[in-house]
Amino acid sequence: MKALICSEYGPLENLSVQDVPSPQAGPGQVVVDVKAAALNFPDALMVQGLYQVKPPLPFSPGAEVAGLVKEIGDGVQGLKAGDRVIGFPGTGGFAEECVVAAGKIMPLPENTDFAAGAALVLTYGTSLHALQDCGRLQPGETLLVLGAAGGVGTAAVEIGKAMGARVIAAASSDDKLALCRRLGADETINYATEDLRRRTLALTGEKGVDVVYDPVGGGYSESALRATAWRGRMLIVGFAAGEIPKVPLNLALLKERQLLGVYWGDSVRHDPAGHVRNMKQLMAWFAEKKINPVVSERCPLAQAQEAMRRLLGRQVKGKLVVLPEE
Numbered sequence: 001m002k003a004l005i006c007s008e009y010g011p012l013e014n015l016s017v018q019d020v021p022s023p024q025a026g027p028g029q030v031v032v033d034v035k036a037a038a039l040n041f042p043d044a045l046m047v048q049g050l051y052q053v054k055p056p057l058p059f060s061p062g063a064e065v066a067g068l069v070k071e072i073g074d075g076v077q078g079l080k081a082g083d084r085v086i087g088f089p090g091t092g093g094f095a096e097e098c099v100v101a102a103g104k105i106m107p108l109p110e111n112t113d114f115a116a117g118a119a120l121v122l123t124y125g126t127s128l129h130a131l132q133d134c135g136r137l138q139p140g141e142t143l144l145v146l147g148a149a150g151g152v153g154t155a156a157v158e159i160g161k162a163m164g165a166r167v168i169a170a171a172s173s174d175d176k177l178a179l180c181r182r183l184g185a186d187e188t189i190n191y192a193t194e195d196l197r198r199r200t201l202a203l204t205g206e207k208g209v210d211v212v213y214d215p216v217g218g219g220y221s222e223s224a225l226r227a228t229a230w231r232g233r234m235l236i237v238g239f240a241a242g243e244i245p246k247v248p249l250n251l252a253l254l255k256e257r258q259l260l261g262v263y264w265g266d267s268v269r270h271d272p273a274g275h276v277r278n279m280k281q282l283m284a285w286f287a288e289k290k291i292n293p294v295v296s297e298r299c300p301l302a303q304a305q306e307a308m309r310r311l312l313g314r315q316v317k318g319k320l321v322v323l324p325e326e
């Protein structure tokens, strides 16, 4: 089978599509015939050796997939060959076949195409965990989402609306902000051309927002923190801008603001029951059409390297999905 292989950490040019042996399902595992695998920012960091998780080499990136069950290992119950599923392998998804622990398989909702299914776990799981479990976002509160047209950002906009918040979407172009409006954002801020802090305060009658969802970092974080209300919560989700900001902690003291770290992958390990609950909630919202992954681009395996370059270059809106069999 064909797989995108990272045999050495470093520049994206190190990646290549190779013919490798098909994987086998061990006890408690399933082999999935991958029809679609969603691209996430951590994939592009991981292959460069810049992510907190460093898989043993060689490996295939690709954390979340949708496809058909091909083979089941000993002890796996409730699944059979041919079932349409979503899987969260963590790595290995950018390949024609991949191994997934049976506990990380869910049925693909009916009438859902593989690309949308592949994009339902990581970004939505992260944003729901962040907003609900960490940020305790309440109906009627105001939520500011940075990088709002990106993968986790679009999910945060939709989930914020589903949770009854007023959502302010911030991104770097009017085109990206138009997408956020289509997803339900109530207000938008173009932080490439507008002052993020001043505009956020103006949109909230100078009170500030209750919750900030920040997957971007860099200089945006302090501006957003300064535009947070009394007892506002700042969710630290990621540093797509590349710089891990250092903010003055008096900003937390002054308004009893809270800085809250979000690490979805580890939260799933620490609280598997909470993860199952969140996935059920997401599937219910998906069925009610309250959330719907924005699959803006699809590409074959041979273009996955270029797709990562575009993601790192801020050129992708919503989710880019790799179709390994094309």
Ligand SMILES: NC(=O)c1ccc[n+]([C@@H]2O[C@H](COP(=O)([O-])OP(=O)(O)OC[C@H]3O[C@@H](n4cnc5c(N)ncnc54)[C@H](OP(=O)(O)O)[C@@H]3O)[C@@H](O)[C@H]2O)c1
Binding pocket: 039, 040, 041, 042, 122, 123, 126, 147, 148, 149, 150, 151, 152, 153, 170, 171, 172, 173, 176, 215, 216, 236, 237, 238, 239, 240, 241, 242, 262, 263, 264, 265, 311, 312, 313, 314, 316, 318
């Ligand atoms: N904590 C967790 O559990 C968790 C889980 C998943 C992902 N993450 C992190 O969340 C971040 C976003 O992931 P994603 O998959 O949503 O990525 P994405 O789709 O590429 O979105 C990131 C957004 O960041 C903005 N950005 C600002 N400066 C950037 C720069 N210099 N380079 C690239 N993007 C820049 C871009 O929006 P504008 O152009 O509009 O600014 C882009 O849309 C990553 O850091 C990722 O590691 C964390």
